[in-house]
Every structure is written in C-alpha cells, then in structure tokens.
Amino acid sequence: MNIALIAHDQKKNDLVQFATAYQNIFAKHTLFATGTTGQRISEATGLSITRFQSGPLGGDQQIGALIAQNQMDAVFFFRDPLTSQPHEPDVTALVRLCDVYSIPLATNMGTAELLIRGLELGLIEWRNIVKENGGMNE
Incomplete structure (x- = not known):
C-alpha cells in the first residue's frame, strides 16, 4: 500500500511518535511524506520515505496528484x-480529493489508530x- 504522512507544524511531534510506535506496520508499505515531516519520521524510525516539498511549497498538492491518479x-x-x-x-483540496477517490484519511490520533x-x-x-479496476469513479 502507498501511504502518505503529513503533519502541520504543531502536530509533527505527534506524527513522529505515532510512526515510531507503529514503524513495524509502516515498514511493510511504501511511504510518502511532505518535506520536514518525512525527514523527521525517517530520522526517528529509519523508515524509507519518498519526500515531497513542504506543504506550503506544494507538497500537499504533490500528494493530491497521486491521489487523483489512484496511486x-x-x-x-x-x-x-x-x-x-x-x-x-491546498489542505482543503487534499481532504476533498480523499473524499472524491474514497481514500482512507486520518486527521487525528484517534482515527489514525x-x-x-x-x-x-x-x-x-x-x-x-480498486487499483486493478482503474479507480472507483470510472
């Protein structure tokens, strides 16, 4: 599975702790993240993460493009x-894309669990x- 990891500045520590706690599960998947978030998670866990730009510089949109391409x-x-x-x-657009393409989205610790x-x-x-059939909206 391809998984995106994103966190606003005040939530980065929470996501790093979460990724550390569940690194054995995340290690079985292909990970993508926005800039600093990906760097911090990788440094804390050793997980391999494809990093995009930071959110304000277009990272949210880069992940949104993968969602729109069913990836x-x-x-x-x-x-x-x-x-x-x-x-x-950009944040609103990313959340909307998850809804449009039925991508599971966790925006807080409870849903992430x-x-x-x-x-x-x-x-x-x-x-x-869904991926084999070309997407849910086709």
Missing part, C-alpha cells in the same frame, strides 16, 4: 485545527481491487 491508498494527515494555515486551500490497525489486519486490501 495513494491511505493518508495520515495530522492537522492542527486551532492554527490558521497559509496554504489552507483505527486506520493503522485496519492496515495491520488487511482491512484496506480492497484498495488493490
């Missing part, structure tokens, strides 16, 4: 709902069928 299977996006983001339209356990149990394997 992303799950997104862990630890958002900071209490801080205004200068690239809020459920999604990671689903990955561990193979409950997201339906994504392989």
Whole structure:
C-alpha cells in the first residue's frame, strides 16, 4: 500500500511518535511524506520515505496528484485545527480529493489508530481491487 504522512507544524511531534510506535506496520508499505515531516519520521524510525516539498511549497498538492491518479491508498494527515494555515486551500483540496477517490484519511490520533490497525489486519486490501479496476469513479 502507498501511504502518505503529513503533519502541520504543531502536530509533527505527534506524527513522529505515532510512526515510531507503529514503524513495524509502516515498514511493510511504501511511504510518502511532505518535506520536514518525512525527514523527521525517517530520522526517528529509519523508515524509507519518498519526500515531497513542504506543504506550503506544494507538497500537499504533490500528494493530491497521486491521489487523483489512484496511486495513494491511505493518508495520515495530522492537522492542527486551532492554527490558521497559509496554504489552507491546498489542505482543503487534499481532504476533498480523499473524499472524491474514497481514500482512507486520518486527521487525528484517534482515527489514525483505527486506520493503522485496519492496515495491520488487511482491512484496506480492497484498495488493490480498486487499483486493478482503474479507480472507483470510472
């Protein structure tokens, strides 16, 4: 499975801790992340991560492009709902794309726990069928 890891500045520590706690599960998948988030997770865990630009510089859009091309299977996006983001339209677009293409999206620790356990149990394997059939919206 292709998994995106994204976190706003105030949530980066939370995502690093989460990735560290579940690195044995994440290690079985192909990981992508926005700039600093990917670097911090890689340094803390040793996981191999394809890194894009930081979110404000287009990283959210780069991950969104993979979603639109049916190449992303799950997104862990630890958002900071209490801080205004200068690239809020990009954030909203990324969340919308997850909804359009039925990509599981965790925006907080509670949902992330459920999604990671689903990955561990193979409950997201339906994504392989979707990819084989060219996507859900075709």
